[in-house]
Amino acid sequence: MSNIIECINLSHVYPTGFSAIKGINLKVKSGEIVAILGQNGSGKTTLVKHFNGLLKPTGGTVSINGLDTAKQTVFNLSSHAGYVFQNPNHQLFATSVLAELEFGPKNQGLANDEIAARVKETADFFQLHSIINEHPLRLSFPLRKIVAMASIYAMRPSIFILDEPTTGQDHGGAEKVRKFLRKLQDDEKTVILVTHDMPLVAEIADRVIAMWSSEIISTANPREFFYDLTTMKKTKLQQPQVTALSHRLQNKVLTDGITLTVPETINALEKVLT
Amino acid sequence: MISEIIRIENFSYQYAHTDKPALVDINLSIKKGEYLAIIGPCGAGKTSLALSLNGIVPHMTVGEMRGKVFVDGIDTTQSEVSDLAHIVGMVFDNPEYQLSQSTVLSEMAIGLENIGVPRDEMLKRIAESLEIVGLSGLEERSPLALSGGQQQRLAIAAALSMYPKVLVLDEPTSNLDPMGKEEVFAVAARLNREKQMTVVIVEHEVEVIADYADRVIVLDQGQIVNSGNVNEIFSDVDSLARVGIRPPQVTAVTAGLEKKGFNFQSLPVTLDEAEATFSEWLKQDKVSA
């Protein structure tokens, strides 16, 4: 598997002089789901904006699918890396969900029948047929987020950058997002997940990158990351509740290590209790 | 005797141009000093219910109302929103959308100016409220330069300065990072425990609610489908699933084990309860039933 995203000594200093990220070295393999964690202001958003060219490095390099982003336009990179913004209201402008889904493919200059095929496949997957003619701004917030994600999906990028996909969602909406991510995983898409949702990270991420004060201070798989209480304390992040439970029960109950999800915890406890 | 601060009687509300009512036959009594959590899926009517507590529903919305809402004895249909402002403080989900002034101080002053508080008293109340939420010293800062958590605490402080009896928070942490969420929950808890403030909070973070709330009501399609303390509500996992709510993770784990044949006296709803439950279990070395 090749590196679909590669950052070499990447740094970005804003015109105001603020150094948002420094010395970032990062390799993401094709098909990986990488979660980027950290408090607001740690540099997460600045980092991922380099992946579709919205920001260009002020130091170091970023390459996407082998392309040096400094030499590419956002337009070119948008077919490689789709960025779903945190607030769907920043994207939705059309008079129907259908038009929203068509927007990306149209911009890509596809033929009409190809656009129609993409829209149908997207609507099928996200179950949007019942609201395909609705005005996006009349939809509930969780549905708007789904439409925003769908409109990026319709562009068929190989990399998905999702900024806080479960924030502002109720439990049903969050479950829909989880389903979407699992499908992306099955389709072997690369996903960059910027999120505060620790249970989601524990469930789906292959790798966790924690940022603090403009730098990457940890990269590990979720199991290692959630066990590392020092880093968690430093970045002021919390373990998912089941992980915290398994951690507390370490010496008394579970000796196989911490658990990450509800099913895993059930199985681990079942083993011990029988 | 603990008295009632809010009474809702057979309250129904339907927004104009909609085909379903937003709230149906709500009957609810909220006691002074209570920490009440309202949970439910999106569209259940939680925000409509919260907004009826200070008269925004029905005075600032267009629709049909039936039944009554009494706040501190006052019938909301017979008074203006501005009259209820010093009884019920309201905090909304988007921190930035609530702020409009160029300094923290002038933001805090708006409410007090509106109710005609004398200038000296204003400065005193502002200093007090900022201290409670932990924002002292930031009077001259621009609200837009604050973090999300700080902005939301500012919104709380602005509400507090009116000396309300009830603080209503509508999904106050949905737009905040983990640190910000913790700050807001801590402030709400402190107000409830130290100042006996009645707190009504609409939230999705069930793990946190289990730690703080005295009572939980579950709303679905405009109706209260369940009401009780945190243990009663969160251990009824099937009932929650029917309305699309998941319980705290530790409760889900225990419910899952129950389905596999294990017996528990009661399902834990907080981390501490779960730790105790399982530690206890292992001491007694229970096996499947």
Add this chain to the structure above:
Amino acid sequence: MAGEIAIPITYISGNSWFHKLHPIPKLIWSIGALVLAFSTRNPLFLLCFFLFGLLLIILAGILKNHLKVLMILLPISLSFIVLQSLAPAFPRPWVAISELGPFTIYQEGIYSGISLFLRCLAAVNFASLMILTTHPSDLFTALHKIGMPHQANFMVSTSLQLIPIVQREFIIILSAQRSRGMKSTGFSAAIPSIVPVFAGTIERIQQLSLSLASRAFGSKGIKTNIREVKATFKDYASGIIGLGFTFVGAWYLIYFGDELDWSEDALLPVLFSEILVVGSAIIFIGTIFFFWRKAKG
């Protein structure tokens, strides 16, 4: 990009005599200055008036900020010279003094152009003096005391806050839409960029109105103010002097209007006039071009 086109006309805090002066006399002086400037076309008077305003600005310590404003206004004001010289807003007959290609330069036009130019600058000096040294809240607090509704104060300060917010949102929306392959220029970029701004602003204002209602906005009864604006003897005196000066000055200028009309006497050398007109045109067009290029990003 869009974020750099900030509005330089905002309150600058400071401690000068002008900052401490009550907003109402300042308002009187500003309006009075406008009245005086428009009461005459005499270039010498206008020039002195302009210099006097400049002196006050230096005393108030706001020269740097004021110059930023002038930088934008100067080239645009020069257009007056160009336009007036070719088509004077002045009673006929006109005396032609030069021909430049298809255009004729008139004596009255030059005179009128220079007057308008100086009028504009003089008026701006005093407007600047007012705006840069007065916090909007203080102005409206003062107006509130003499009967203006409380809401107006609030509307102004809120609108001022809204401008940088909307700018910021616009930039985010452009990023979001570009990420969907939208080309950033051209007609097709207009709707995807602007509709979300409007929708977002409307939603923001709706939420804000609920938040304010929850803080008793719109309540009847006496309102208080956290800002204090006290009127002292100094302030009353300035106000009265300002009014007096305006009335007397305006009367003088209008009464002696004919004698102060130097349009026949102030004959400028032909070459100078030509250079003035052509130079102004170049600077004016050049500035427009410069801003157009800058906005393109």
